[in-house]
Amino acid sequence: MGLRPLAPGLVILAAFLLVAILAPVIAPYDPVLQDPLARLQPPSLAHIFGTDNFGRDIFSRVLHACRVDLQMAIIGVVFPFLIGTVVGSLAGFFGGIIDLCVMRLIDIVLAFPFLVLMLSIIVILGQGLTSFYVAMALVGWVSYARLIRAQILVLKTTDYAMAATSLGFSKMRILFKHLLPNAVAGSLVFSMSDAVLVLLSGAAISYLGLGVQPPTAEWGVMVAEAQGFVTQAWWITLFPGLSIVLLAFGFSLLGDAMGEVMGVHE
Known part of the structure; x- marks a missing residue:
């Protein structure tokens, strides 16, 4: 039962990863090349996703944007995961x-709304991906810390933890070798859902002009640039928007499968 969403989730994420790696090879046009004579052209054989208001090929921009958005989803989860895991483990194990x-x-x-706190940090640090990653690390670690802390509090009272203590093992060995490997499953499952949040947050930050800066191709930036042409050129927002939804769906499927396999329910 739990393996059913695993295959499609892996296929979707593998496809996006492959696209991100091969984007320079697959893309038929330079993603930032402007052609005033080809403005707002609908999907055709020459431009299968159409062109935007600057005459840029949307298919090429969607492919190159995959590299940026996939990077945001991965890096934006890794650092909060690592920080939250370490901090939560120490808090739960040592207490006091x-x-x-x-x-x-x-x-x-x-106490602060997630997006408001993110925006405040990015405004202080300045626009760009680096500021986004720092903001995610400073805000996102708390969820992982709470999950790990709760697991450590339970596991440190188990028989094998007490046996390790009676054998004279150091506290660091007990924590990181015996308790943490058994406590991290819930955080790994949560990280898949968190990747969806990071992806959507990154797109929203870029949409507001505080993340990836034009002319770099990024799905949130593409939607923001096309907002004035939605009624006359639907394809400009459709394809980057679908890309965001599909990648988020892939992470969600993988998270569901991992939760079932590991016996973890969010």
Whole structure:
């Protein structure tokens, strides 16, 4: 039952990864090349996804944008995952003042709406992908920290954890070799759903002009640039929008499959 969404999820993500790698080879045109004579052309044999208001080939831009958006989804999850895992593990295992400080810090971060806090950090740091990654790391780690902390609190009372303590193993060995590998399953499953959130957040930030900057091809930027032409050139927003939905769907399917296989329910 749990394996049913695994194959389509892997196929979708593998396809996007392949497109990202081969984009310079597959794309028939330069993604930033403007052709005023080819403005707002509908899908055709020459431009299978049509052209935008600058005469740029949308198919080529969608392919190249895949590299940026896939990078955002992966990097935007990796750093919060690593930070949250380490911080949550230490808080749950050692407790006391460490746990108190971590939980109060988590409460402070969660007191602000996610997107508002993200935007505030990016505005302070400046536009660009680097600022986006920093903002995601500073905001996104709290969910992983809470998940790991809760698992560690349960696992450190198990028989094998107490046996490791009675054998004289160091606390760091008990935590990172015996407890953490058994506690990380829930976070791995959550990371797939989080990748969807990161992808949508990245597109939204770029749409607002604070993420990837034109003329770089990025799906959120493409939708933002096309908002004034939706009624007369539907294809400009359709294809980058579908790309966002399809990649997010792939991550969701993989997350569902992982949750069933690992016996984790979000």
